[in-house]
Amino acid sequence: xxxxxxxxxxxxxxxxxxxxxxxxxxxxxxxxxxxxxxxxxxxxxxxxxxxxxxxxxxxxxxxxxxxxxxxxxxxxxxxxxxxxxxxxxxxxxxxxxxxxxxxxxxxxxxxxxxxxxxxxxxxxxxxxxxxxxxxxxxxxxxxxxxxxxxxxxxx
Amino acid sequence: xxxxxxxxxxxxxxxxxxxxxxxxxxxxxxxxxxxxxxxxxxxxxxxxxxxxxxxxxxxxxxxxxxxxxxxxxxxxxxxxxxxxxxxxxxxxxxxxxxxxxxxxxxxxxxxxxxxxxxxxxxxxxxxxxxxxxxxxxxxxxxxxxxxxxxxxxxxxxxxxxxxxxxxxxxxxxxxxxxxxxxxxxxxxxxxxxxxxxxxxxxxxxxxxxxxxxxxxxxxxxxxxxxxxxxxxxxxxxxxxxxxxxxxxxxxxxxxxxxxxxxxxxxxxxxxxxxxxxxxxxxxxxxxxxxxxxxxxxxxxxxxxxxxxxxxxxxxxxxxxxxxxxxxxxxxxxxxxxxxxxxxxxxxxxxxxxxxxxxxxxxxxxxxxxxxxxxxxxxxxxxxxxxxxxxxxxxxxxxxxxxxxxxxxxxxxxxxxxxxxxxxxxxxxxxxxxxxxxxxxxxxxxxxxxxxxxxxxxxxxxxxxxxxxxxxxxxxxxxxxxxxxxxxxxxxxxxxxxxxxxxxxxxxxxxxxxxxxxxxxxxxxxxxxxxxxxxxxxxxxxxxxxxxxxxxxxxxxxxxxxxxxxxxxxxxxxx
Numbered sequence: 001x002x003x004x005x006x007x008x009x010x011x012x013x014x015x016x017x018x019x020x021x022x023x024x025x026x027x028x029x030x031x032x033x034x035x036x037x038x039x040x041x042x043x044x045x046x047x048x049x050x051x052x053x054x055x056x057x058x059x060x061x062x063x064x065x066x067x068x069x070x071x072x073x074x075x076x077x078x079x080x081x082x083x084x085x086x087x088x089x090x091x092x093x094x095x096x097x098x099x100x101x102x103x104x105x106x107x108x109x110x111x112x113x114x115x116x117x118x119x120x121x122x123x124x125x126x127x128x129x130x131x132x133x134x135x136x137x138x139x140x141x142x143x144x145x146x147x148x149x150x151x152x153x154x155x
Numbered sequence: 156x157x158x159x160x161x162x163x164x165x166x167x168x169x170x171x172x173x174x175x176x177x178x179x180x181x182x183x184x185x186x187x188x189x190x191x192x193x194x195x196x197x198x199x200x201x202x203x204x205x206x207x208x209x210x211x212x213x214x215x216x217x218x219x220x221x222x223x224x225x226x227x228x229x230x231x232x233x234x235x236x237x238x239x240x241x242x243x244x245x246x247x248x249x250x251x252x253x254x255x256x257x258x259x260x261x262x263x264x265x266x267x268x269x270x271x272x273x274x275x276x277x278x279x280x281x282x283x284x285x286x287x288x289x290x291x292x293x294x295x296x297x298x299x300x301x302x303x304x305x306x307x308x309x310x311x312x313x314x315x316x317x318x319x320x321x322x323x324x325x326x327x328x329x330x331x332x333x334x335x336x337x338x339x340x341x342x343x344x345x346x347x348x349x350x351x352x353x354x355x356x357x358x359x360x361x362x363x364x365x366x367x368x369x370x371x372x373x374x375x376x377x378x379x380x381x382x383x384x385x386x387x388x389x390x391x392x393x394x395x396x397x398x399x400x401x402x403x404x405x406x407x408x409x410x411x412x413x414x415x416x417x418x419x420x421x422x423x424x425x426x427x428x429x430x431x432x433x434x435x436x437x438x439x440x441x442x443x444x445x446x447x448x449x450x451x452x453x454x455x456x457x458x459x460x461x462x463x464x465x466x467x468x469x470x471x472x473x474x475x476x477x478x479x480x481x482x483x484x485x486x487x488x489x490x491x492x493x494x495x496x497x498x499x500x501x502x503x504x505x506x507x508x509x510x511x512x513x514x515x516x517x518x519x520x521x522x523x524x525x526x527x528x529x530x531x532x533x534x535x536x537x538x539x540x541x542x543x544x545x546x547x548x549x550x551x552x553x554x555x556x557x558x559x560x561x562x563x564x565x566x567x568x569x570x571x572x573x574x575x576x577x578x579x580x581x582x583x584x585x586x587x588x589x590x591x592x593x594x595x596x597x598x599x600x601x602x603x604x605x606x607x608x609x610x611x612x613x614x615x616x617x618x619x620x621x622x623x624x625x626x627x628x629x630x631x632x633x634x635x636x637x638x639x640x641x642x643x644x645x646x647x648x649x650x651x652x653x654x655x656x657x658x659x660x661x662x663x664x665x666x667x668x669x670x671x672x673x674x675x676x677x678x679x680x681x682x683x684x685x686x687x688x689x690x691x692x693x694x695x696x697x698x699x700x701x702x703x704x705x706x707x708x709x710x711x712x713x714x715x716x717x718x719x720x721x722x723x724x725x726x727x728x729x
Binding site: 001002005006009013017047050051054055057058060061062063155 | 282283286287290291294311343344345346468469470473474477
């Protein structure tokens, strides 16, 4: 979409006005600074997804839209999670971070901050794997994705 | 030696640029109301005479007037309002235009750039407030963007599915200077409306039409907006198919032609609604299967019915009703292509089946669903509209407000031409009738303009009687005065056990004296036998606004009626 003030609120406004869900939304400028790329995760029946697609395409600032889940695609989300890591939990946290291929990027006597990248369901799985009371804070970016292989979204 | 030799482009202020842009767009009239943030714009308007400003008495009316102007003239309507309350007053009018896809450009003043976000005097987040009810909007912070933005605004408003576009201009931008250059054309990578329909889909439609045994053509506002009435008429006559128009589509097909089965929908005719329900091929043209048109989509659904849907807006297709042949394109272009292919086809539709279908439709028509008591001693509102049709020879521009009178106008005034029936169909805005009539009269100075209204609606923009006086607008106001918010009363009678909560209009003004106090002519008509004579007298006063207060039957209801949540064949009949 056009990298213009207000473009994001038009998308967000459309979803709330028409009663659609936004599960996650991530947006940043692209290599072409006049354009931003937004990855939006939503759910709905085929009819609803069709309407969402059509309604988004009507927004003047939306330059091009693809439904990544129409074909093979890769998606990643970044999560930063601060956990309590004391006594016996300290070793367990390290081990779990390793299993999920996360990195510990900040350490105190009592906490670890773990950086984890993957599909949203992998991040969910990590949070489920550790004891709920040990999670102090999480920050997730929402998914971003690209088509697999030669498939590209070009303006 | 003078400095005229310079080849540099002349530097103009933002205010000058704005007015020059309007001139470049060929705008001859704008509707507005001044205020602090737009003073420089008004100063520039004052200094020129190409763009004529019409001063309304409330910003809502500026929007409705620009809207009526656009609907009746094929031009883009333009309104100018100040920041803050100027904008919030205009919002109802903007939303009205948005729901009916009317091309408008709204210029709004904004507080100076440096004051934005400071809760300044008369500041509102105009772009934020109007975002859900415009096709697009802009805040111009950089004066070099001003002219291209106004160009874009006119382009976006008038192409594709039309709609209102707002340009918000901070006061300091109207004072700054920049070189003026108005782009001759504009292209936007993110906005390129389609016009031609997909040929393969059109061929599929042709086949479906030729195989139809019980065909039906249903057209909406898209036919009016896209000026496709001639193509629609040609298609219907060529095929000899029955045709119905939505409230927004009236005049798209001549109402006096026998193939016209009347308006459809909640207050549509029995024959139109039954034909919609029981047809086997439905051709929807520039319409959107709105809830007031087809009722409950579950009840509307039929396994036997195939639907062809032609519309400029892909999001209108398969939104409420799944269709079999979607054709995205400008309706006039698609209809032309359809006619061409049908003419070239060696096959013809099944004439025998069509004859049988027409026989069925005539049986439905014989039900005479719009009948009312012609011998009543109190004025029946339907009779007023019928007499108005006779007296104006069916050749008037009719605007309306919202409610029972609107439905009677739609049912009883037979529109043979497009852009003659001006009403708020989508948003249902009471107060629309009088100001939109002002816009219609200004766009059509020699035209006969009547506003069919009710005593509740008319009071929502009654102050515009003053504007009508200032600009000598000889509108004829047909006030169907039943002392009730009639449509609310009707629903309360049918669905709320006759509990008429707050729908009685107490303490009404003397409309005759009110009209006179504004300098107009007022008439009160209380007997059925006086209707025609009074109308004739009123329309003889070609230079004057006449406010005709018809005292009508308080208990009259609009029939047929499809109750909310029901299907088209489940009508309440007289």
